[in-house]
Amino acid sequence: MTRETLRQVLNSTDRRSGRLFAFTIQFLILVSLVSFSLDTLPDLSDRTHEMLGVLEIVTVAIFTLEYGLRLAVAENKRKFIFSFYGLVDLLAILPFYVAAVDLRAIRIFRLLRLVRILKLFKYNQAVKRFNRALSLAKEELTLFGFVAAIMLYLSAVGIYYFEHAAQPDQFKSVFHSLWWAVTTLTTVGYGDAYPITAGGKVFTCVVLMVGLGIIAVPTGLLASALSQAREEETDETDE
Amino acid sequence: MTRETLRQVLNSTDRRSGRLFAFTIQFLILVSLVSFSLDTLPDLSDRTHEMLGVLEIVTVAIFTLEYGLRLAVAENKRKFIFSFYGLVDLLAILPFYVAAVDLRAIRIFRLLRLVRILKLFKYNQAVKRFNRALSLAKEELTLFGFVAAIMLYLSAVGIYYFEHAAQPDQFKSVFHSLWWAVTTLTTVGYGDAYPITAGGKVFTCVVLMVGLGIIAVPTGLLASALSQAREEETDETDE
């Protein structure tokens, strides 16, 4: 197998072997994520911990091999190491070698590998359309983002003034009130903080009536921009 | 009544008798579902239980008769038995005969009959349009489904890191945190699990701002694809 062939297997999905390789790596990323998640489960038996440990060694070994191969076939080594995916791949395996001890905080870097899954969509038509939609609606999205931020801030200040005296624990400061503002205007409404004074309730009603639209419009905007992007494509094909 | 006539009554809604038969069966399915639901009510009197039992025998008897007739008129008996609706009909009546004892777990198969209600929409224009919309927005829906899954997973991992120490019961593992991620990003927000640390709250705000759009866009996409599908139809009619 020549170096050129190896490079094609590693980087393109034109050949059968390339596709097989890409899917294997993506499958291993998923395995690695599942094992990472399983590891956080409490009350796991020692056996299971051991098996997850072995699984980790195997996946990291394969990812290391892959990194080594990519580095070997790269024409410009330095460029590959400092490329976006090069860094992602390195950061995803490095913690295993650096920390002989099992440091959870460092193992989170493995999640970086998730980014690679996005590679699947690199040549995807939907991503192009999505980018086109974003650029179509860019100005409105910026405007609404801005207005939404001001809205959230003013809601937080308002509720702070109405509720601080009655519920000093829930509405300690403007920052604590901002938590209420976000969970309310996104309509999550956990129920850990809500107004109890008449003024606070009336204020909340007004804020919801006005603010809900402002928070929800960007979603609708994106959706209609996406359908516009799709129509444009159809027009181009027709011509 | 010839066999051909019987087949038409059973399978098509072109004739009056066919429509009447179809509506009777659909009505009996509804009766059967209501009686199934009533049966789960606690504190029912013995009288009511008895009546529901009788009602069940009657509906199952009719469904059995229907199944027998359909089998009788089918040209290819084997093909009918193993067809989708043939299996659905069989599974819906079988539990009653198999289990002389009253096994709730088995009776749930009766719900399968609900599938038959969908038959009503077989020749419906709206279903065609819906399929057309799905195929129009297929790529975007796949992309957003993928991104939403990654989003949910990363949110769960993030909140696990922020909240695990403070609330080991609510955020036991990444899987437990995934429950929080789903109820939060769909804006259900039951209030059984929510961040209490400052870091967790800030993280939630960021996740909501970014993730809400990602979760909500597919709905808007489907709606606009449906309206595009409708426009296409109008254009065809115009030509």
Added chain:
Amino acid sequence: MTRETLRQVLNSTDRRSGRLFAFTIQFLILVSLVSFSLDTLPDLSDRTHEMLGVLEIVTVAIFTLEYGLRLAVAENKRKFIFSFYGLVDLLAILPFYVAAVDLRAIRIFRLLRLVRILKLFKYNQAVKRFNRALSLAKEELTLFGFVAAIMLYLSAVGIYYFEHAAQPDQFKSVFHSLWWAVTTLTTVGYGDAYPITAGGKVFTCVVLMVGLGIIAVPTGLLASALSQAREEETDETDE
């Protein structure tokens, strides 16, 4: 003032006096609603109760006078009495005379007058457009309504099977579970009923992922049908 003039004042808003009359009645309906609501406030002083009582007598008197006038100018008395708005007006004042005693339950009929406010929109362009949008999206809305009902029912049955044993109080029967299904799939999520078993939580996640779109799509459908209706109008004007 001839009978014809009176009829015009009462029924049309072409003249200044007609508009003035219509707005007075609408204003009185609002006054009547506010006084009705105020009356439900606990801890009201006797003075206030008395004043609200007087206000009620005055508004009912005016509404009675209006009803009398409308009856007087009607060409076909019987037709007016049994017309939609004739019955609404009668039902709104009748309880006051029938029940010498203060019966709250009967006074709720006064709310019927709210229907008259809708009259304002009788000749409104937006209402026409809304009707057009409804007829454009009628088939899809019916289909989605149907599918949403089945979805809600199956969710309720499913959660009943998962949670009944663990939380017999919250998920007593399929009907009680239906309450959970509605508050969850509309994303209200009060937090009075939510799954606690692993099976129930996984089931909820699946239901939310699939069901949310189904419940939310009709709203988007209506919005896009409304914009299509608006475009149609513009096209007609252009031609």
Added chain:
Amino acid sequence: MTRETLRQVLNSTDRRSGRLFAFTIQFLILVSLVSFSLDTLPDLSDRTHEMLGVLEIVTVAIFTLEYGLRLAVAENKRKFIFSFYGLVDLLAILPFYVAAVDLRAIRIFRLLRLVRILKLFKYNQAVKRFNRALSLAKEELTLFGFVAAIMLYLSAVGIYYFEHAAQPDQFKSVFHSLWWAVTTLTTVGYGDAYPITAGGKVFTCVVLMVGLGIIAVPTGLLASALSQAREEETDETDE
């Protein structure tokens, strides 16, 4: 520097110096807001309070200087003082001088300065499009606003009749029930007030099924009107 140059620096962003000045002021507004929010945090050390006090004096001094300059270069002084932004600027600095004592309630006027951030969007294309969208969908938005208000009111009255007897504290009066109606129909669902009677629950389900669309449609309307406004622009450019 002539007076004319100064006026241009203060009021337009055509020159580099004008842009720099505008951004400095906007940055100071943000600083002022953050310091205002920080000040509400409990358990701040005296040192921090002191520093925030100094920061306040500095920002108010700069805003005063800015106001003085704007007044000085204004051709019609009276017109500037009573203009919208003139009043906003004055109200934002006045409380500091009037109240030698630290009155929180008065300091809230500083938030008025936020309005000035909106100036950034004065010549923005997105704002024009937004206004165009509002005027396109004006009639529908008014109609839906009206219907939504009636919907909320009727929901409140309905739940009051169903739940008042069972939960006199949560559903004290129609006004208290209105709080429930708003938090439910916007799907926030804090969980501080929810029906517990069978009648109340059935009523809530009906209200949610009907009302959700009514509350949510305006958002979709705005989004599709915005995309229509964008299309109109493209058409104009094409011609």
